[in-house]
Amino acid sequence: MTKIKYxxxxxxxxxxxVPDGLSVMEGAVRYTIPGxxxxxGGSCACATCHVYVENGWMAKLAPMNDLERDMLDFAFDVKxxxxxxxxxxxxxxxxxxxxxxxxxxx
Amino acid sequence: MTNVTRETATPAxxxxxxxxxxxxxxxxxxIIVTTPDGTITYFNPASEKLLGYAQADVIGRNIVMLVPQxxxxxxxxxxxxERWANxxxxxxxxxxxFIAQTKSGAQMxxxxxVVERKIEGERRYFITFRDNTARRKEQAAFRxxxxxxxxxxxxxxDGIISADAAQTITFFNxxxxxxxxxxxxxxxxxxxxxxxxxxxxxxxxxxxxRFGMGKQASRQMNERGSVVGQRKSGEEFPMEVAITKVNVxxxxxxxxxxxxxxKRKQRDxxxxxxxRRFRAIFEHAFEAIGLLSPDGTVLEINRAGRLMTExxxxxxxxxxxxxxxxxxxxxPDDTAxxxxxxxxxxxxxxxxxxxxxxxxxxxxxxxxxxxxxxxIRDDTGKVIYIVPEGRExxxx
Numbered sequence: 030m031t032k033i034k035y036x037x038x039x040x041x042x043x044x045x046x047v048p049d050g051l052s053v054m055e056g057a058v059r060y061t062i063p064g065x066x067x068x069x070g071g072s073c074a075c076a077t078c079h080v081y082v083e084n085g086w087m088a089k090l091a092p093m094n095d096l097e098r099d100m101l102d103f104a105f106d107v108k109x110x111x112x113x114x115x116x117x118x119x120x121x122x123x124x125x126x127x128x129x130x131x132x133x134x135x
Numbered sequence: 136m137t138n139v140t141r142e143t144a145t146p147a148x149x150x151x152x153x154x155x156x157x158x159x160x161x162x163x164x165x166i167i168v169t170t171p172d173g174t175i176t177y178f179n180p181a182s183e184k185l186l187g188y189a190q191a192d193v194i195g196r197n198i199v200m201l202v203p204q205x206x207x208x209x210x211x212x213x214x215x216x217e218r219w220a221n222x223x224x225x226x227x228x229x230x231x232x233f234i235a236q237t238k239s240g241a242q243m244x245x246x247x248x249v250v251e252r253k254i255e256g257e258r259r260y261f262i263t264f265r266d267n268t269a270r271r272k273e274q275a276a277f278r279x280x281x282x283x284x285x286x287x288x289x290x291x292x293d294g295i296i297s298a299d300a301a302q303t304i305t306f307f308n309x310x311x312x313x314x315x316x317x318x319x320x321x322x323x324x325x326x327x328x329x330x331x332x333x334x335x336x337x338x339x340x341x342x343x344x345r346f347g348m349g350k351q352a353s354r355q356m357n358e359r360g361s362v363v364g365q366r367k368s369g370e371e372f373p374m375e376v377a378i379t380k381v382n383v384x385x386x387x388x389x390x391x392x393x394x395x396x397x398k399r400k401q402r403d404x405x406x407x408x409x410x411r412r413f414r415a416i417f418e419h420a421f422e423a424i425g426l427l428s429p430d431g432t433v434l435e436i437n438r439a440g441r442l443m444t445e446x447x448x449x450x451x452x453x454x455x456x457x458x459x460x461x462x463x464x465x466x467p468d469d470t471a472x473x474x475x476x477x478x479x480x481x482x483x484x485x486x487x488x489x490x491x492x493x494x495x496x497x498x499x500x501x502x503x504x505x506x507x508x509x510x511i512r513d514d515t516g517k518v519i520y521i522v523p524e525g526r527e528x529x530x531x
Contacts, residue, residue, distance in 0.1 A: 099218070
């Protein structure tokens with residue numbers, strides 16, 4: 030279990046323990062956290078699990094592959110710290126990771 | 136659809152240009168053909184209908200004209216068409232919508248499929264697309280309904296705990312967190328019986344299983360006494376529990392609706408203690424004391440009162456003046472009874488009454504009783520009870 034903090038775009042915080050091996054998207058679905066849809070089920074074929082990674086965490090994540098970078102084209106309001114939550118696999122090194130959900134997924 | 140049989144299928148059906156023209160112009164499917172750089176070379180009637188442009192409006196122009204500028208979204212239409220053409224993986228476009236813009240400016244999400252073909256050596260993208268508005272709306276409505284339902288359960292004032300058929304916790308709302316001292320993620324995946332003391336666990340599991348197999352869709356678990364829960368700290372507490380089951384998609388889900396009744400039990404106990412104390416005072420008072428309704432019916436009578444009535448067995452529910460201690464049947468006339476009756480009426484009118492009644496058992500045996508009748512009012516001033524008291528007058 031690794032502690033992840035999800036912050037909704039209007040500020041509500043959810044701190045949950047996500048089993049290692051799940052993705053950050055699957056962690057959100059498990060705890061019915063609003064703002065992360067995951068339409069395609071985690072196969073990096075949509076952009077509905079778009080999140081903003083909090084300061085300092087971006088460098089600790091496995092780098093984005095081309096598919097994820099391309100898929101982010103379909104997300105709204107993409108920023109430097111945008112990632113797709115289905116592509117972030119939870120592991121103990123991510124203890125305390127903070128992600129924010131955007132105002133809209135589509 | 137009619138099957139074309141060997142007999143009716145002429146070679147023309149497969150090869151004639153007229154057939155193919157009729158096909159692409161007649162299918163209820165929007166088809167656009169572009170060059171690899173996005174220049175539109177063909178626009179079928181279904182596309183005209185969907186987007187409101189005539190062929191002449193669009194032929195020779197770039198397909199990006201059909202996609203509105205979205206400052207907060209960076210998808211490059213031509214690049215993505217190329218990508219989809221290179222990887223004709225049909226699952227991809229199912230989740231990705233371009234936004235298309237009609238001639239009148241209306242926007243709609245469109246589900247796009249694309250394949251690359253060569254026509255006489257020239258590369259072309261064959262693009263089909265569908266209005267995805269209805270499906271997106273349905274999805275959004277479904278998602279919102281789902282989220283609304285889960286959020287309602289999440290913030291409910293009862294502790295709500297769901298478990299699957301194996302009695303493994305799958306949902307644990309905020310009130311349950313507060314009540315049991317666990318965070319949801321600590322107990323999700325653990326057995327439902329984690330929430331009760333060890334000594335009850337085996338029996339409880341069996342109870343839930345039997346409920347699962349039974350016909351009732353819901354049940355109060357308190358039918359056989361109060362249910363005991365156990366907090367994370369190990370502290371036990373009395374609960375009121377209702378359990379429900381639902382079967383969705385072949386999967387059984389149990390849901391416990393839990394209330395912590397520690398406070399209610401404490402209040403009940405305080406009330407019982409208060410009742411014990413006041414009854415002790417009332418019962419053991421030296422004077423005869425009772426409680427009447429305003430019409431004079433006896434509601435309560437204490438031990439001293441019962442002694443005065445010389446062993447009559449049923450007193451409650453009778454009018455005060457009909458009790459044997461009033462001596463009515465011991466007096467030749469009805470005076471004492473009538474006097475008491477009018478005194479009760481006076482008290483019922485709101486006026487306290489005090490007088491000395493004389494009970495004559497015989498010419499030689501006369502007892503004097505000091506009687507008082509005190510009206511008791513409710514908050515609005517209405518008389519709701521009368522307290523009668525009686526004590527043997529000290530003879531002089």
